Amino acid sequence: MWRPQQAVVRMAAQLSETAREHVVLTMLVMIPQLLRHPAWRRTDPNQGAGQGVLLVPGFGCGDHTLELTSRWLRARGYRPSGARIGLNLGCTSELVDRIERRLEEHAERTGRRVILFGQSRGGWLARLAARRRPDLARGLVMLASPVLDPLGAHPRAVRVAEKLARLSTLGVPGLLTDDCLSGKCFRTSSQALSAPLPAQVPAVSVYSRSDAIVPWHLCLDPCAERVEVSSGHTGMGLDPDLYTQLEPRLAEWAAEDAATLPEARSLGRSRTTRGPVRPVGSCAG
Numbered sequence: 001m002w003r004p005q006q007a008v009v010r011m012a013a014q015l016s017e018t019a020r021e022h023v024v025l026t027m028l029v030m031i032p033q034l035l036r037h038p039a040w041r042r043t044d045p046n047q048g049a050g051q052g053v054l055l056v057p058g059f060g061c062g063d064h065t066l067e068l069t070s071r072w073l074r075a076r077g078y079r080p081s082g083a084r085i086g087l088n089l090g091c092t093s094e095l096v097d098r099i100e101r102r103l104e105e106h107a108e109r110t111g112r113r114v115i116l117f118g119q120s121r122g123g124w125l126a127r128l129a130a131r132r133r134p135d136l137a138r139g140l141v142m143l144a145s146p147v148l149d150p151l152g153a154h155p156r157a158v159r160v161a162e163k164l165a166r167l168s169t170l171g172v173p174g175l176l177t178d179d180c181l182s183g184k185c186f187r188t189s190s191q192a193l194s195a196p197l198p199a200q201v202p203a204v205s206v207y208s209r210s211d212a213i214v215p216w217h218l219c220l221d222p223c224a225e226r227v228e229v230s231s232g233h234t235g236m237g238l239d240p241d242l243y244t245q246l247e248p249r250l251a252e253w254a255a256e257d258a259a260t261l262p263e264a265r266s267l268g269r270s271r272t273t274r275g276p277v278r279p280v281g282s283c284a285g
Helices: 004-036 063-075 092-110 121-132 154-168 176-182 184-192 236-237 240-258
Strands: 052-056 081-083 115-121 137-143 203-208 225-229
Touching: 004 052, 004 236, 004 240, 052 063, 052 092, 052 121, 063 081, 063 115, 063 236, 092 115, 092 121, 092 184, 092 240, 115 121, 115 240, 121 137, 121 184, 121 203, 137 240, 176 184, 203 240, 225 240
Parallel strands: 052 081, 052 115, 115 137, 137 203, 203 225
Antiparallel strands: none
16 A cells, blocks of 8 residues: 655655765765865854854755854854754745744844855745845845746756655645645745845855756846855855855854844844835846
8 A cells, every 4th residue: 555654755765865975975075175175274253243144954955964054154153043944845935934933033042133044945945034024134145046946956856846746735744735836835936036135135146057956047146146166056065165255245244233233132023124125126137
């Protein structure tokens, strides 16, 4: 007798096998390179000044996949925290709701606005949360995030999403649904992704022409500063050049927000959008 839960286990095993291949690659090559690089070894524990950062993992990944990023941030005086959305396999709308709650919690804990930092699907989910709550978002970093077309990723990744949606219709909880791929949830999130970011939320979109999962041009968010690196999709968070490029930008955001820290402590008490919002089309280019 076929059971949906057994299909999830088999799919997870297939994903795990692919993940293990990536782990071997990163353990043998990329992680040692990163740990030896000046971008990792050179630290300033006062740089972040307690600035909160919410880390949102990619599709099929958990918070542990951004652990090295978290360590890098913590060594520089930031206060990173995971999004706690499991393996990022669930309904888009529900995940954005959960990220928003974590954003509220981290802003309350740190007493200031929070930088959202997401990889792949986590990046465009973070963008949706930042647009919904610009009063709590200090900035946005998106790594290999196909904001221009979330379903434009490699067909293999899209097929996994479609299989998860079919399992959801059979009663398996906590997964993407058909509504996320073609229904109201999809239309709502697509419309929000195509809308400009609020003017007070600076953003950086990191992409790579070597990305074999997400076509690089889908990461060119017109509302974000675009930064190119040479690593692939999975290893982007282990690329020393990524941290070299991000360090001055994150430091600038942290310093500017620290200057208004007394005002920042009042954030989270109101959902009112603060500051001007870019009109539609103003960040094209």
